[in-house]
Amino acid sequence: MEERKWRRIESRPAGHFGIFSVRYDRSRSPVSGYEREYTVLEAVDWVNVVAVTPEGRFVLVRQYRHGTGEYTVEIAGGGVDRGESPEAAARRELEEETGYVTEDWDLLGVVEPNPAFQANLCHTYLARNVRPDGKPAPDPGEEIDVLAWDATEVQEAVRRGVIRHALVIAAFFWYDKWSGRA
Amino acid sequence: MEERKWRRIESRPAGHFGIFSVRYDRSRSPVSGYEREYTVLEAVDWVNVVAVTPEGRFVLVRQYRHGTGEYTVEIAGGGVDRGESPEAAARRELEEETGYVTEDWDLLGVVEPNPAFQANLCHTYLARNVRPDGKPAPDPGEEIDVLAWDATEVQEAVRRGVIRHALVIAAFFWYDKWSGRA
Numbered sequence: 001m002e003e004r005k006w007r008r009i010e011s012r013p014a015g016h017f018g019i020f021s022v023r024y025d026r027s028r029s030p031v032s033g034y035e036r037e038y039t040v041l042e043a044v045d046w047v048n049v050v051a052v053t054p055e056g057r058f059v060l061v062r063q064y065r066h067g068t069g070e071y072t073v074e075i076a077g078g079g080v081d082r083g084e085s086p087e088a089a090a091r092r093e094l095e096e097e098t099g100y101v102t103e104d105w106d107l108l109g110v111v112e113p114n115p116a117f118q119a120n121l122c123h124t125y126l127a128r129n130v131r132p133d134g135k136p137a138p139d140p141g142e143e144i145d146v147l148a149w150d151a152t153e154v155q156e157a158v159r160r161g162v163i164r165h166a167l168v169i170a171a172f173f174w175y176d177k178w179s180g181r182a
Numbered sequence: 183m184e185e186r187k188w189r190r191i192e193s194r195p196a197g198h199f200g201i202f203s204v205r206y207d208r209s210r211s212p213v214s215g216y217e218r219e220y221t222v223l224e225a226v227d228w229v230n231v232v233a234v235t236p237e238g239r240f241v242l243v244r245q246y247r248h249g250t251g252e253y254t255v256e257i258a259g260g261g262v263d264r265g266e267s268p269e270a271a272a273r274r275e276l277e278e279e280t281g282y283v284t285e286d287w288d289l290l291g292v293v294e295p296n297p298a299f300q301a302n303l304c305h306t307y308l309a310r311n312v313r314p315d316g317k318p319a320p321d322p323g324e325e326i327d328v329l330a331w332d333a334t335e336v337q338e339a340v341r342r343g344v345i346r347h348a349l350v351i352a353a354f355f356w357y358d359k360w361s362g363r364a
Binding site: 005006010014015017018019020022025027029031032033036037038040041064065066067068069070071072074109110111113114115116117118119121122140143159163164165166167169170171172173174176177 | 187188190197199200201202204207209211213214216218220221222223224239246247248249250252253254256291292293294295296297298299300301304322323325341343346347348349351352354355358359360
């Protein structure tokens, strides 16, 4: 489908908040001429990692999350540093958060966290044959419990809502497709 | 696992940006005593809807998204209004964005869009036997093409990255589980 994009008339910063910035874009519809200001959240791209041991266990992280104010169970992940490739960021985050490493990496999929107002992407990697040979180096305040659950435990945690981070659910969606389970 | 939460020492607003607000929480770890300010994005809860016709077609919306600056294909969805239940919001958003209605509703699952810095939830509904009998009422500037794709077309769109909104992928994850496909 060929379609003209909205035209950005003006863009102005609304603030910097550490992990993200906010800008306002005034944009005009090519269809109706309708025009208004839209809020856009700018952040670096994110990565996350479905990490599986040779025994088929999934390496997960349990930590306090300041957004929801709860402890969560997730897969390892974080932001892509300036000048870093998404795969390098995935390797780094897995090692920093869990101490697990491997040379067996594949890109599972890429999602938009929320295209309505976020500009960035999340790249999901599959890390196979991971082993706890690395050097965990959590950021200050990152107090992480590393878990190694089998597939049944992961499925049960998703079913019960113990794992419910959307980007983690999306990662398991790709993993199920990739592994031929769905 | 019993675990003490971080203690919020102080909380202050950082700004209002229409569809969300930002606040800073100064919080202290119960484990290490480490203390710092965390950025939290506050928004209303969101809903989205896997809507299926009696013929097994999925009702999708194609629209320009100001976050990524691209046209996307997604399922219908939006924010829960004040005083509205998530299911009522799902019914309203489906009708407003697509004109499709039904009385056949189920909750598929609930996800956290990003617990690291977002406080809100996204509630995903399954709407079966939807029919185009409603009154589309898109918001100003919402210029929406309504699509009705079969399961193969949806799968292909996900595989090719045409559909790549994380909350939509998570919705299809729940749908696959619910429908026994995975």
